[in-house]
Amino acid sequence: xxxxxxxxxxxxxxxxxxxxxxxxxxxxxxxxxxxxxxxxxxxxxxxxxxxxxxxxxxxxxxxxxxxxxxxxxxxxxxxxxxxxxxxxxxxxxxxxxxxxxxxxxxxxxxxxxxxxxxxxxxxxxxxxxxxxxxxxxxxxxxxxxxxxxxxxxxxxxxxxxxxxxxxxxxxxxxxxxxxxxxxxxxxxxxxxxxxxxxxxxxxxxxxxxxxxxxxxxxxxxxxxxxxxxxxxxxxxxxxxxxxxxxxxxxxxxxxxxxxxxxxxxxxxxxxxxxxxxxxxxxxxxxxxxxxxxxxxxxxxxxxxxxxxxxxxxxxxxxxxxxxxxxxxxxxxxxxxxxxxxxxxxxxxxxxxxxxxxxxxxxxxxxxxxxxxxxxxxxxxxxxxxxxxxxxxxxxxxxxxxxxxxxxxxxxxxxxxxxxxxxxxxxxxxxxxxxxxxxxxxxxxxxxxxxxxxxxxxxxxxxxxxxxxxxxxxxxxxxxxxxxxxxxxxxxxxxxxxxxxxxxxxxxxxxxxxxxxxxxxxxxxxxxxxxxxxxxxxxxxxxxxxxxxxxxxxxxxxxxxxxxxxxxxxxxxxxxxxxxxxxxxxxxxxxxxxxxxxxxxxxxxxxx
Amino acid sequence: xxxxxxxxxxxxxxxxxxxxxxxxxxxxxxxxxxxxxxxxxxxxxxxxxxxxxxxxxxxxxxxxxxxxxxxxxxxxxxxxxxxxxxxxxxxxxxxxxxxxxxxxxxxxxxxxxxxxxxxxxxxxxxxxxxxxxxxxxxxxxxxxxxxxxxxxxxxxxxxxxxxxxxxxxxxxxxxxxxxxxxxxxxxxxxxxxxxxxxxxxxxxxxxxxxxxxxxxxxxxxxxxxxxxxxxxxxxxxxxxxxxxxxxxxxxxxxxxxxxxxxxxxxxxxxxxxxxxxxxxxxxxxxxxxxxxxxxxxxxxxxxxxxxxxxxxx
Numbered sequence: 026x027x028x029x030x031x032x033x034x035x036x037x038x039x040x041x042x043x044x045x046x047x048x049x050x051x052x053x054x055x056x057x058x059x060x061x062x063x064x065x066x067x068x069x070x071x072x073x074x075x076x077x078x079x080x081x082x083x084x085x086x087x088x089x090x091x092x093x094x095x096x097x098x099x100x101x102x103x104x105x106x107x108x109x110x111x112x113x114x115x116x117x118x119x120x121x122x123x124x125x126x127x128x129x130x131x132x133x134x135x136x137x138x139x140x141x142x143x144x145x146x147x148x149x150x151x152x153x154x155x156x157x158x159x160x161x162x163x164x165x166x167x168x169x170x171x172x173x174x175x176x177x178x179x180x181x182x183x184x185x186x187x188x189x190x191x192x193x194x195x196x197x198x199x200x201x202x203x204x205x206x207x208x209x210x211x212x213x214x215x216x217x218x219x220x221x222x223x224x225x226x227x228x229x230x231x232x233x234x235x236x237x238x239x240x241x242x243x244x245x246x247x248x249x250x251x252x253x254x255x256x257x258x259x260x261x262x263x264x265x266x267x268x269x270x271x272x273x274x275x276x277x278x279x280x281x282x283x284x285x286x287x288x289x290x291x292x293x294x295x296x297x298x299x300x301x302x303x304x305x306x307x308x309x310x311x312x313x314x315x316x317x318x319x320x321x322x323x324x325x326x327x328x329x330x331x332x333x334x335x336x337x338x339x340x341x342x343x344x345x346x347x348x349x350x351x352x353x354x355x356x357x358x359x360x361x362x363x364x365x366x367x368x369x370x371x372x373x374x375x376x377x378x379x380x381x382x383x384x385x386x387x388x389x390x391x392x393x394x395x396x397x398x399x400x401x402x403x404x405x406x407x408x409x410x411x412x413x414x415x416x417x418x419x420x421x422x423x424x425x426x427x428x429x430x431x432x433x434x435x436x437x438x439x440x441x442x443x444x445x446x447x448x449x450x451x452x453x454x455x456x457x458x459x460x461x462x463x464x465x466x467x468x469x470x471x472x473x474x475x476x477x478x479x480x481x482x483x484x485x486x487x488x489x490x491x492x493x494x495x496x497x498x499x500x501x502x503x504x505x506x507x508x509x510x511x512x513x514x515x516x517x518x519x520x521x522x523x524x525x526x527x528x529x530x531x532x533x534x535x536x537x538x539x540x541x542x543x544x545x546x547x548x549x550x551x552x553x554x555x556x557x558x559x560x561x562x563x564x565x566x567x568x569x570x571x572x573x574x575x576x577x578x579x580x581x582x583x584x585x586x587x588x589x590x591x592x593x594x595x596x597x598x599x600x601x602x603x604x605x606x607x608x609x610x611x612x613x614x615x616x617x618x619x620x621x622x623x624x625x626x627x628x629x630x631x632x
Numbered sequence: 633x634x635x636x637x638x639x640x641x642x643x644x645x646x647x648x649x650x651x652x653x654x655x656x657x658x659x660x661x662x663x664x665x666x667x668x669x670x671x672x673x674x675x676x677x678x679x680x681x682x683x684x685x686x687x688x689x690x691x692x693x694x695x696x697x698x699x700x701x702x703x704x705x706x707x708x709x710x711x712x713x714x715x716x717x718x719x720x721x722x723x724x725x726x727x728x729x730x731x732x733x734x735x736x737x738x739x740x741x742x743x744x745x746x747x748x749x750x751x752x753x754x755x756x757x758x759x760x761x762x763x764x765x766x767x768x769x770x771x772x773x774x775x776x777x778x779x780x781x782x783x784x785x786x787x788x789x790x791x792x793x794x795x796x797x798x799x800x801x802x803x804x805x806x807x808x809x810x811x812x813x814x815x816x817x818x819x820x821x822x823x824x825x826x827x828x829x830x831x832x833x834x835x836x837x838x839x840x841x842x843x844x845x846x847x848x849x850x851x852x853x854x855x856x857x858x859x860x861x862x863x864x865x866x867x868x869x870x871x872x873x874x875x876x877x878x879x880x881x882x883x884x885x886x887x888x889x890x891x892x893x894x895x896x897x898x899x900x901x902x903x904x905x906x907x908x909x910x911x912x913x914x915x916x917x918x919x920x921x922x923x924x925x926x927x928x929x930x931x932x933x934x935x936x937x938x939x940x941x942x943x944x945x
Contacts, residue, residue, distance in 0.1 A: 325751075388804060454922030
């Protein structure tokens with residue numbers, strides 16, 4: 026092309042570099058889907074590019090009428106070539122290599138089209154980036170072979186199952202239809218220490234079936250497959266589609282030209298099962314530095330439509346272009362080394378589903394009759410304990426006044442009645458009518474209690490002197506922060522008298538004999554249930570006074586709640602609920618008038 | 633009359649044989665619900681509906697016959713004598729469902745699963761096949777309207793999801809069945825509003841509506857559990873398993889009249905004790921601003937812990 030010098034321009038402009046012809050790319054497709062399922066392929070924007078051709082091998086397992094229907098479904102003018110000489114591909118057999126070989130031969134034999142690269146696809150694969158991005162990528166790395174080719178004597182490649190046995194043993198039986206015979210043959214050959222040697226000059230390599238290789242290498246591979254001895258060797262290996270071409274590419278190219286990965290995103294879980302791509306996986310695919318996506322579910326029409334949109338050439342000036350449609354040409358190649366292994370995103374998802382209780386459903390996942398729904402609970406919560414229930418309630422009320430609307434409750438596990446809040450307000454839907462179901466399934470009730478509010482943690486009072494499921498469970502719950510509100514330095518008599526007087530007010534029943542006996546024997550009292558568990562080390566929950574700082578996961582989660590409790594406790598005169606030592610002793614000995622009245626009694630007399 | 637007798641009215645044998653996903657349901661005077669029900673399950677991926685008509689008089693069977701993907705049987709016998717319809721369902725499941733994923737639901741039950749809306753039964757069952765999960769555990773979540781029962785009429789063809797958008801976000805109990813072979817879930821609005829004093833008598837909410845049917849499989853006590861502990865308790869031992877929710881649209885204006893009728897008919901479980909309880913309460917408001925939430929899609933149900941996606945990515 027020449028540029029006529031413009032007369033008006035005094036200085037001749039430098040000639041623009043001639044625009045190179047776009048790199049021709051051949052897409053080879055192995056497919057066996059029903060003709061209707063392949064209809065979306067004909068809508069790929071890639072196929073409207075003048076330098077792209079699609080060669081299709083339709084599995085011979087599909088009938089001639091189906092093949093005719095498939096050919097008829099292709100719109101006029103698309104660069105699609107069908108191989109009429111079809112073979113049947115069994116999983117694990119040589120048919121897939123044969124079909125690939127014919128596709129390669131067909132693409133190379135086309136005199137009008139000299140592809141620079143040949144990319145192998147299946148009927149469930151799809152390009153997921155603009156063709157220009159792939160061209161840019163291949164131009165920058167021209168001459169590289171994008172294929173996995175692993176020498177398994179040096180590093181393992183197969184995640185689970187046979188590896189070197191694939192080519193060291195003989196495999197006369199079909200894996201899927203003659204499974205017991207297949208297994209028996211492998212077992213026997215292992216016993217007999219069978220060791221098939223490859224033909225002279227061949228060094229077996231394994232790798233994923235999908236590849237993108239240069240025309241020159243493809244021609245060398247075809248030459249290799251044309252050698253009768255090599256071909257016979259591959260025919261008698263197991264899963265040769267993951268071996269024959271991989272071996273021959275390594276034979277034909279210096280290893281520096283083998284990238285060691287392909288351009289197709291495919292992913293396996295920990296059981297070696299492929300991840301099937303479904304609707305909703307678009308954002309995940311966007312993050313993957315590949316050009317093709319593999320294993321798209323037949324019914325995932327929305328995902329196909331999304332990927333078709335992403336194939337369209339992007340304009341850099343287009344506003345609001347979705348990020349990630351353009352692949353960074355200088356992308357770190359280390360990304361690709363992960364090909365075929367779980368990506369971080371998927372791996373984290375799997376780990377979370379397996380390990381984290383947050384991922385589990387509340388209902389249906391626990392058959393533990395004691396822990397019940399609390400088996401998978403994961404929210405930290407505060408339990409307020411103290412010898413004088415009145416004092417605990419006063420602190421809870423003071424904190425509630427500082428944090429209106431937060432789930433802060435009184436003695437919700439008190440036997441007999443359910444009074445979630447002293448003033449009778451229904452807080453977070455917790456009502457006295459729930460008593461029957463609390464007693465039916467206290468674990469479900471506690472679960473509900475600690476998950477009441479999405480954002481704010483729960484606190485509730487618990488009388489440590491009362492034996493209940495909740496008291497027994499909380500001792501063993503790591504998520505529980507038990508706060509002892511008793512002032513420091515209380516004597517057993519002070520604790521005991523405060524507890525005994527408070528009991529009537531919390532839960533209307535007789536003071537337990539156990540407690541009186543404990544007092545008489547100077548043994549630890551039921552009010553000291555948690556303190557005793559702490560002394561003996563028989564607990565998993567955290568027990569501490571309000572002033573102490575809890576251990577880390579709890580401290581952050583509960584910080585505002587603890588601050589409100591501290592402020593509330595400072596505003597309440599604790600000593601109003603605890604009698605002096607002498608008065609406590611006298612009261613326990615039977616002098617009913619020895620104790621000063623409690624705060625609420627004083628208020629009552631004033632009214 | 634043999635209670636389990638079934639008379640084919642119109643059966644599309646070839647379509648049933650070629651279907652991947654079947655749905656079995658019993659129909660009794662529920663014609664207004666049919667349109668939304670069929671639309672929901674078609675969108676989910678059901679290929680063919682096997683409908684059993686138990687002497688409907690409201691034109692429901694005629695509407696079923698007008699649908700191309702429905703086969704119809706007539707069951708003239710007693711619902712109660714046929715184990716509350718399960719004998720009929722079992723006959724169809726045994727005859728047509730072996731080796732297939734089969735849904736057995738009522739007309740007021742709408743299945744929701746993780747990723748619902750963008751994926752359906754093909755993806756769901758692919759994941760279940762992959763991890764060896766034989767049945768889908770679901771919680772029956774009672775839905776209701778914001779006002780009185782009489783203010784939530786379900787018009788002919790109306791989508792119950794529009795009429796009854798609310799559900800209880802908590803108030804559930806769970807225990808292991810007597811023989812430790814299934815889980816027994818109760819709660820929701822039915823326990824809160826109708827069984828507050830006797831929560832253990834509230835109806836069961838655990839269901840297994842989707843199962844790969846096989847020889848010898850039997851539902852026990854409606855579709856609440858199956859005669860295989862491995863099917864019933866799969867979710868508890870397998871964090872990778874997926875579970876779902878059956879949105880239940882029973883609480884509409886028609887329930888008041890229906891309860892009176894069912895108490896007379898005594899064709900339901902335990903002498904229709906459940907319906908007696910509804911009839912006793914009459915025209916109630918089920919909504920409680922502190923307990924009720926508006927349904928906002930499957931992601932909300934997952935967040936609230938009603939179902940899990942397991943390792944279904």
